[in-house]
Amino acid sequence: MIACHDSSCQVIYVSRMKGMLRMESNQIFEKGGKASENFTGTAYVKMLVPDKKGVYNCQVYDVFFEPGCRNDWHTHEGGQLLLCTHGIGYYQEEGKLARRLEKGDVVEIPPHVEHWHGAAPNSAFSHIGISPNTQKGGTQ
Amino acid sequence: MIACHDSSCQVIYVSRMKGMLRMESNQIFEKGGKASENFTGTAYVKMLVPDKKGVYNCQVYDVFFEPGCRNDWHTHEGGQLLLCTHGIGYYQEEGKLARRLEKGDVVEIPPHVEHWHGAAPNSAFSHIGISPNTQKGGTQ
Numbered sequence: 001m002i003a004c005h006d007s008s009c010q011v012i013y014v015s016r017m018k019g020m021l022r023m024e025s026n027q028i029f030e031k032g033g034k035a036s037e038n039f040t041g042t043a044y045v046k047m048l049v050p051d052k053k054g055v056y057n058c059q060v061y062d063v064f065f066e067p068g069c070r071n072d073w074h075t076h077e078g079g080q081l082l083l084c085t086h087g088i089g090y091y092q093e094e095g096k097l098a099r100r101l102e103k104g105d106v107v108e109i110p111p112h113v114e115h116w117h118g119a120a121p122n123s124a125f126s127h128i129g130i131s132p133n134t135q136k137g138g139t140q
Numbered sequence: 141m142i143a144c145h146d147s148s149c150q151v152i153y154v155s156r157m158k159g160m161l162r163m164e165s166n167q168i169f170e171k172g173g174k175a176s177e178n179f180t181g182t183a184y185v186k187m188l189v190p191d192k193k194g195v196y197n198c199q200v201y202d203v204f205f206e207p208g209c210r211n212d213w214h215t216h217e218g219g220q221l222l223l224c225t226h227g228i229g230y231y232q233e234e235g236k237l238a239r240r241l242e243k244g245d246v247v248e249i250p251p252h253v254e255h256w257h258g259a260a261p262n263s264a265f266s267h268i269g270i271s272p273n274t275q276k277g278g279t280q
Contacts, residue, residue, distance in 0.1 A: 028168075028225050029244050048246045049221050055250060056219050058198065058272035079196050081189050083268065085168050104169050106188045110195060128223065132198035132272055 027126060028085060029062040041069025041118070051134045059131040065089065070118020075111075075140045078133025082107040082117060089125030091117045101125070111136070167266065168225060169202040181209025181258070191274045199271040205229065210258020215251075215280045218273025222247040222257060229265030231257045241265070251276070 032046025049060035057078075062085075070090070082091070084105040091107050092098040094114035101107065101117075109115055111133070119125035131138075172186025189200035197218075202225075210230070222231070224245040231247050232238040234254040241247065241257075249255055251273070259265035271278075 028223070048223065049248060056221065056248070056272050058221065058270065060221060060223070060246075060270065081196065081198065081200060083168070083188065083200070106200075108189060108196070128268070130198065130200065130270060132196045 027062075027064070031064055032062060038072050038074070039065075039069055039118075040072070042066045043069050043071070043118075048128070051131075053135055057133060057135045059134055061129050061131075063127055063129055065119035065125045067119050067124055068121045071116050073114050073116050075114050076109065076131055077111060077137025077140065078131060078135075079111045080109040081130040081132070082109070083128040083130070085126045085128060087125035088120040088123040089118060089127065090120060091115065101127075166226065167204070171204055172202060178212050178214070179205075179209055179258075180212070182206045183209050183211070183258075188268070191271075193275055197273060197275045199274055201269050201271075203267055203269055205259035205265045207259050207264050208261045211256050213254050213256050215254050216249065216271055217251060217277030217280065218271060218275075219251040220249040221270040221272070222249070223268040223270070225266045225268060227265035228260040228263040229258060229267065230260060231255065241267075 029046050029048065031044045033044065035043050035045045043066065044064040046062045047059075048062060049056065049058065051059040073094070084101045084103055084107070086103055089101040090098045091101055092115060099107075107117070117127070169186050169188065171184045173184065175183045175185045183206065184204040186202045187199075188202055189196065189198065191199040213234070224241045224243055224247070226243060229241040230238045231241055232255060233249075239247075247257070257267070
């Protein structure tokens with residue numbers, strides 16, 4: 001067992017398993033509740049900032065997709081912003097090729113644009129999601 | 141060999157794989173440009189989503205504060221949301237005690253509330269900042 005002893009580290013440990021080095025990453029946020037509706041596969045959604053209309057008009061949440069899990073085609077009335085934090089995923093807009101996503105990538109999804117996002121077949125994936133302009137409506 | 145000796149470090153682990161040293165970062169985003177105005181100490185700000193009024197009405201950015209660095213007292217016309225991603229920091233609203241922050245903490249700062257945020261004296265600190273409602277104005 002090889003370990004980083006610093007409690008503030010985010011990428012925190014490496015373990016020797018069956019002769020192979022394995023590295024894992026700590027998530028920033030605790031895993032949220034299981035969400036199956038509107039997903040192909042299993043995702044976990046943790047609400048970070050619930051919608052407060054008239055104050056922030058903005059909802060923020062963390063989504064953890066199990067490998068192969070993605071959401072259905074959908075749109076947002078006020079647009080959506082994704083901040084990729086872990087793993088490998090994909091984003092696709094209607095009529096375009098899917099875009100590969102990894103940690104540090106940012107996706108801007110304009111209002112009313114049909115799209116989906118989720119994990120690669122062989123990797124989990126996490127992103128922070130930001131839904132601004134909630135006074136304009138929600139997810140369709 | 142794995143090591144992380146510094147609670148404020150960005151390079152988080154080093155592993156010897158096939159005779160080569162490999163270094164990886166625990167930060168999600170690349171460090172942005174140095175910002176000294178409006179800060180006591182040195183901070184680095186990376187813009188993730190520039191303001192697009194009429195589309196997202198929302199600005200998103202990553203801030204890395206060196207140990208002891210904080211910003212001046214200020215307000216946001218549309219409020220501000222902080223997602224803490226690394227290290228130890230503080231947040232204070234006028235007339236209240238400072239609140240200690242660590243990875244995974246979320247701060248909701250209502251419009252017009254005077255406040256500051258920054259790193260602890262002996263730890264660097266990073267947060268994602270979200271400024272919604274940019275159509276209502278900026279930072280004062």
